[in-house]
Amino acid sequence: MEDLKEPKRKRNAQPWKKSKLISKDEEAIPDIEDIFSDKETQKIRESLLDWYDHHQRDLPWRRKQTNPLQVEEEEEKEKRAYGVWVSEVMLQQxxxxxxxxxxxxxxxxxxxxxxxxxxxxxxxxxxWAGLGYYRRARFLLEGARMIVTKGDGFPNTVSSLRKVPGIGDYTAGAIASIAFKEVVPVVDGNVIRVLARLKAISANPKDSMTIKNFWKLATQLVDPCCPGDFNQSLMELGATVCTPSNPSCTLCPISSQCRALSISKQDKSVLVTDYPTKVVKVKQRREISAVCVVEILGTKGPIEGDQSDSGFLLVKRPDNGLLAGLWEFPTVNMSQEADLTTRKKEIDHFLKKVFRLDPQKTCSMVLREHIGEFVHIFSHIRLKVYVELLVIHLKGGMSEFFSKHKNEGPSWKYVEKKDLSNLGLTSGVRKVYTMVEKFKQSKLSTDSAPAKKKRTNMRKLRSTGVN
Incomplete structure (x- = not known):
């Protein structure tokens, strides 16, 4: 990610050395016909780097401070590596x-x-709230703590970067090549698409041997003098020109080397977009959950808009698994579809177990209603969510409620309504809260309608002189 105004690069000033990212066994993969010739390799490098110089997008993680000596101090390299790391992790999915x-x-x-x-x-x-795939954020934090604790500085090679939690081959290659100029390749979805079309590779792109072949091709192509820029040019081409559905072949700087384009010109039944081969997605697992938004009232009523001094109970998810360590409203996972009565029984059991909430003893119920359901999609899960609102008064007050729950059961907390929007809630939890707020507004409008009609009728009576 070099500065756009830097002088034109001197390429091929040193003999190219094969990256150590691919093992010797992997280098022995067959399909020799897919190897690029030296002439092809040189042409692709030059064309892509020239194109990238003029067409790269202005993105914040590509910017760096101007250094008149064209020398990066170690501290600058580490800061840049950190920026590349954060951006690459965020850009996943x-x-x-x-x-x-x-x-x-x-x-x-x-x-x-x-x-x-x-x-x-x-x-x-x-x-991170709203970006999804929260495991990425946790790995960033764990990785940062590990690097700082070791005290050896930012890892600057693929082999050392792979030891950091959450950093795989792709991210390691991106950081090492862009920040530290290690001559290593990167292979992501964009790169796979470009390479598959360049060599008209029809093999399953998800197959492990095919993926190794893509890494082999990318290793051959990476420019020894500008590995970071070359890797970014390959990814940029896939993101902006060689797109999945509507590639702009006329704008592609390496279209003359593209075998898929050549085949499609000779045979109209073959399209460039036939490469890479489309893989049938794994069917999503269907799950069901019942969510209970528990609102604890203060001194005001259950539905007072933003003026309410109420708060909500949130439960922390387990430290492992889906959405690990994140906060949500009390939730019960159901093994199968269940009617409202069954869901309420399951929720009541959960609330009594975790919070000791019992309408007969510890609290009085002000309002309880099922307010709807929605489907929330994860990459591998189709989750149906039933939502209900439970508004209560605590009989003993908040202080007594908290004193009874010290160091017990799952982690949970009470959050005042005014602070809820500042929490890092997932999009699914926000959907639930939005449903609750809409329900309240609707109920408030309905409940106030009779009173408003009565006041209107009284004004009419007065205007006609009727007492």
Missing amino acids: TRVQTVIDYYNRWMLKWPTLQHLALSSLEEVNEM
């Missing part, structure tokens, strides 16, 4: 335009690895 704002906020709050290492998981999750 997330659109660039979405990531930009998150990246800028993140770097403003934690400008260095050391700043991040001092933060808490809850702070990180709050900053």
Whole structure:
């Protein structure tokens, strides 16, 4: 990610050395016909780097401070490596335009690895809220703490980077090549698409042997003088030109080397988009959960809009598994579809077990209603969520409630309504809360209608002189 105004690079100033990222066994993969010739390799490198110089997007993680001596101090390299790491992790499964704002906020709050290492998981999750795949955020924090604790500086090779939690081959290659100029490849979905079309590879792109073949091809192509820029040019081409559905072949700088394009010109029944081969997605697992939004009233009524001094109970999810360590409203996972009565019984059992909430003893029920359901989609799960609102008064007050629950059961907390929006809640939890707020507004309008009609009728009576 070099500065756009730097002088034109001197390429091939040193003999190219094969990356150590691929083992000798992997280098022995067959399909020799897929290997690029030396002439092809040189042409692709030159064409892509020239194109990248003129067409790369202006993204915050690609910017760096101008250094008149063209020498990067170790501290600058580490800061850049940190920025590349954060951006690459955020970009996994997330659109660039979405990531930009998150990246800028993140770097403003934690400008260095050391700043991040001092933060808490809850702070990180709050900053990450809305990006999804929260495991990525946890690994960033764990990795930062590990690097800082070891005290050896930022890992600067693929082999050392792979030892950091959450850093795989792709992220290691990106950091090592971009920040430290190690001559190693990167292979992500964009790179696979470009390579599959360049060599018209019709093999299953998800197959382990095929993936090794893509790494072999990428290893051959990576430019020895500008490995970081070359890797970014390959990814940029896939993201902006060689797209999945509507590739802009006329704008592609390496279209003359593209075998898929050549085949499609000769045979109209073959399309460039036939490569890589489409893989049938694994069917999503169906799950069902019942969510109970427990609102504890203060001195005001159950539905007072933003003026209510109420609060909500949140439960922390387990430290392992889906959405690990994140906060949610009390939730019960159901083994199968269940009617409202069954769901309420399951929820009551959960509330009594975790909070000792018992309408007969510890609290009085003000309102309890089923307010709807929705389907929340994860990459591998289709989750149907039933939502109900339970509004209560605590008979003994908040202080007595908290004193009875010290160091017991799952982690939970009480959050005042005014603070709820500042928490790093997942999109699914926010959907639940939005449903609750809409229900309240609807109920408030319905309940106030008779009173409003009565006041209107009284005004009419007075205007006609009727007492």
